[in-house]
Amino acid sequence: MKVLLNLSLICSIFLCSSTSKLPKDLQQCSQTDIACLKSAIQDALPKLKDGIPDLGVPPLDPLRISKMTIGSGKIVQLVQNYENVDITGLSEATVNDLSFDLDKGKLVMSLSAPLIVVKGVYTVKGKILVLDVYGTGDCSIKLHKLTGTFSMDLETYSKNNEMHIKGTNAKFVFDTEHGEYNFENLFDGNKQLGDNINAVLNDNWREIFLELREGYGAVVAEATANLSNKLFESTSIQNMFN
Ligand SMILES: *[C@@H]1O[C@H](CO)[C@@H](O)[C@H](O)[C@H]1NC(C)=O
Numbered sequence: 001m002k003v004l005l006n007l008s009l010i011c012s013i014f015l016c017s018s019t020s021k022l023p024k025d026l027q028q029c030s031q032t033d034i035a036c037l038k039s040a041i042q043d044a045l046p047k048l049k050d051g052i053p054d055l056g057v058p059p060l061d062p063l064r065i066s067k068m069t070i071g072s073g074k075i076v077q078l079v080q081n082y083e084n085v086d087i088t089g090l091s092e093a094t095v096n097d098l099s100f101d102l103d104k105g106k107l108v109m110s111l112s113a114p115l116i117v118v119k120g121v122y123t124v125k126g127k128i129l130v131l132d133v134y135g136t137g138d139c140s141i142k143l144h145k146l147t148g149t150f151s152m153d154l155e156t157y158s159k160n161n162e163m164h165i166k167g168t169n170a171k172f173v174f175d176t177e178h179g180e181y182n183f184e185n186l187f188d189g190n191k192q193l194g195d196n197i198n199a200v201l202n203d204n205w206r207e208i209f210l211e212l213r214e215g216y217g218a219v220v221a222e223a224t225a226n227l228s229n230k231l232f233e234s235t236s237i238q239n240m241f242n
Contacts (some may be wrong), residue, residue: 038206057227094112105154111149
């Protein structure tokens with residue numbers, strides 16, 4: 001019995017651990033060394049560009065969102081459905097500030113990025129600034145000099161006797177110096193009407209951005225939390241920090 005117990009203890013410590021170490025090219029820090037964690041995250045962003053396929057971590061850049069729906073607002077009175085959205089540029093972000101406290105269960109990180117491009121297939125029907133708008137096609141949204149704050153709550157859970165982090169309730173609040181919109185094939189491809197709406201969107205880019213950013217931010221936050229959680233799932237807290 002004693003031997004068996006010892007064996008299972010040894011097994012759980014050394015042999016049968018299902019989680020991997022933190023990937024070698026990611027920097028390891030102590031949980032409380034915020035300066036180290038900040039530089040480790042900064043260092044990790046470009047390395048996460050293509051994801052970590054072995055660990056099931058999807059690419060960060062582009063960040064793929066298979067489907068998203070942004071609800072109707074005051075100026076933009078239409079429901080926007082997007083598919084196969086690729087968000088490019090997050091791997092080139094700069095981490096300006098970080099707070100991380102596992103005991104309090106909170107991560108807050110402020111970021112800036114020179115250019116974020118959102119591309120996807122849109123479908124809309126409704127009104128923008130009292131103009132009737134409908135259509136489906138490719139679209140791109142360019143956000144120049146984006147600054148934002150990503151936050152999430154950190155919970156911990158036990159898996160195979162090891163503690164792991166899970167990020168929940170993620171939020172991304174952001175602003176941009178300039179936004180550019182291009183929606184192709186509006187009005188079933190009527191170029192004149194389409195160009196007209198794109199011009200209206202771009203002339204009023206700021207008001208429209210302010211109305212839409214909450215919806216976009218929620219989706220980006222969730223996708224980012226999902227990506228982090230894949231990494232947290234594969235690496236226990238003990239293996240993640242030193
Ligand atoms: C996040 O993961 C959940 C669960 O796998 C999934 O349902 C959801 O669509 C993902 N969200 C995004 C924005 O990718």
